[in-house]
Amino acid sequence: MTPAPFRTALLSLLASPLLLSAPLLHAEDEVAQLPEDMLETARQLKQTALESDLAWDLTEGLLTEVGPRFAGTDGDRAAVSWALTRMRELGFQNIQAEEVEVPRWVRGDINVEITAPYPQDLVAVALGGSIGTPDEGIEAPVRQVYDVEELRSLSRSQVEGHIVFFSQRMERTRDASGYVGAVGNRTTGPAVASEMGAVAAVIRSIGSSDERVAHTGGTRFPDDVKRIPAAALSNPDADLLERQVATGRPVTMKLRLTSRMLEPTKSANVIGEIPGSDPDAGVVLLGAHLDSWDITPGAHDAAACVGIVTSVAHMISQMDEQPKRTLRVVLFANEEFGLSGARTYAENRRNRLDEHYVGIGADLGAFAVWRFDTVINEDAMPVARALHQLIEPLGVEMGTNEGYGIPDFIPLREAGMPVLDPLQDAAPYFDIHHTINDTLAKVDPEQLRQNVAVYAALTWMAANMDVALRPTPEDD
Structure with missing residues (x-):
């Protein structure tokens, strides 16, 4: 929808004799004016991200110390332990392993x-x-x-x-x-x-x-x-x-x-937070899945994604200025074989789903982000275009408000959670996706840093701006 003040201004313009000499402003051209100090901090974060190797170190660590981590296997349990240890080392707070029941399938x-x-x-x-x-x-x-x-x-x-x-x-x-x-x-x-x-x-x-x-x-x-x-x-x-x-x-x-099915077993969502200064301002959810298929190390799907969201939250925690909203990193269990962790996470918070101000997820690997989609209130699209201007210098196009987010966000998106959706280049991704070739050698450190820069800038803005993003029924 076009905001009422803008509609009024547009009608006045249409009635003006200056119309013949003035360029016509369309609603889809609106760009919000966001606080310059907030934007400047986001620009600084972008630069820090482009010089940081933390996401690479986390990706390399998960692949070297754990490897394949299919739901319910020893590798899965090792991944949960690895993630908990890394979050503690990086200074996350409110760390927990949220128990999730997962199916157990053996390939044979x-x-x-x-x-x-x-x-x-x-x-x-x-x-x-x-x-x-x-x-x-x-x-x-x-x-x-x-x-x-x-x-x-x-x-x-x-x-x-x-x-x-x-x-x-x-x-x-x-x-x-x-x-x-x-x-x-x-x-x-x-x-x-x-x-x-x-x-x-x-x-x-x-x-x-x-x-x-x-x-x-x-x-x-x-x-x-x-x-x-x-x-x-x-x-x-x-x-x-x-x-x-x-x-x-x-x-x-x-x-x-x-191949055969066994009895269900246990895994866990690994959750850690960077607390915000305003407990009532809601949560920015940074999501990726921790598991992989059994035949692959899962470098792009999704070890690098774990590295992206974890490093972004840590980077913001090291700033002098505390974010207003809490950053919550969730490394979901068993995305690959049934979204078990996503459904458990949503069910366990069914009475407080509204606390999620916005979700920003990674599950399309770490090839360069090339487009920025959203799932937000149509009235907030001028803000989305302002966010796009912030990341456009990194080679990112403006997309649509018909984004998807990540599969692990499905239960939350159905409950109305808005989504900011950076879209990685999927062309090379599906050359290796779910195969034995999804290895660390396929991850480009420079493209990984570009991902972190995009996510860091968007996360900082989401953690601090005062904009209603939640879609309304009229947006459906």
Whole structure:
């Protein structure tokens, strides 16, 4: 909505004879005037961030001292201990490990091969939530479909008894839209295949790499749908399978998986705060997830994100001036396999969700931030544009008020929490996401520092400005 005073001024301008000689000011051009002393402090923070290696040190430490940290594993428990120790060393206050129940899935071993017409072994990984096959494996004809929509267009007789192969290739995009457009094959495809009588499902990896590495991730089976074995093929192996199907000869495939679900176990959200000067001013939530998939160190997803938000809060704690609002860093448990930590965090604070002034999260790696989106009250967009001017020199474009934030913010966003949403370059991110190649070598220290500078400036402003950001029902 356009604020009433601005609408009045605009109508007056339209009625003025000066209109022909004066440039027309549009509501979307409004930029708020924020306090100069606050902006100057934010600029100083940007410079400090560009010269700091704390985020790198934290990222390197988590990957060196812990490594893969899948929910419920020894690595997960080691990560929680590591995070608690680092927060204590950095002087955070009100530190806690908030207990979270998490599912426990074991990947096991996998073997996937084309058995006809031209036998070849394939590189594949099981999808999180898959069950195993019988000891002898499952061998069946392949039914290739492009995506879930095409699968639903088939009759049950065309699918029953087959291994369904989803062939859609993810488009490599800067804004992650390519991932969004393809990931449904992984999250819901196997369940739909099961409902139609398939004995197993394989997908082309939901990633953009042409290296012979497969991309894992979770798949979901509703309680009333039979679980079937499900796996992802590397892109070169998916190409091979497509070429064999294209010969017109019947293609058969054999899968052997030992994946299985165990009883749920415990993990924890790791929480630490930098107290603000005004206890009634609310909380700025800095979020990232601590876990990773079991096959990967998870450097970009999301060790570097842990480094970004933790270093930003520490950097502000070292300033002479205390922030007005409390900065709360939450390193969420089990984002990868069900958002367990996010849901627990929101449920435990269900009576005080309004204390969250704004959320600023990181979960798209540490490639350079290139766009700034928001999820705020439309009347506050002039403030968003002012914030953008602050980070624009770092190479950041102004985005839209249709941001997303991070998955761990979903329960809080649904409850009305505003979000400031720096968007990292997703094109290189999905070359390595959820694969064995997501290593420290893929993290660029200079781009990591740029991330910290963007987040530090936005966090300082969010911690101190007096602006109503919470979206209203009219904004939905």
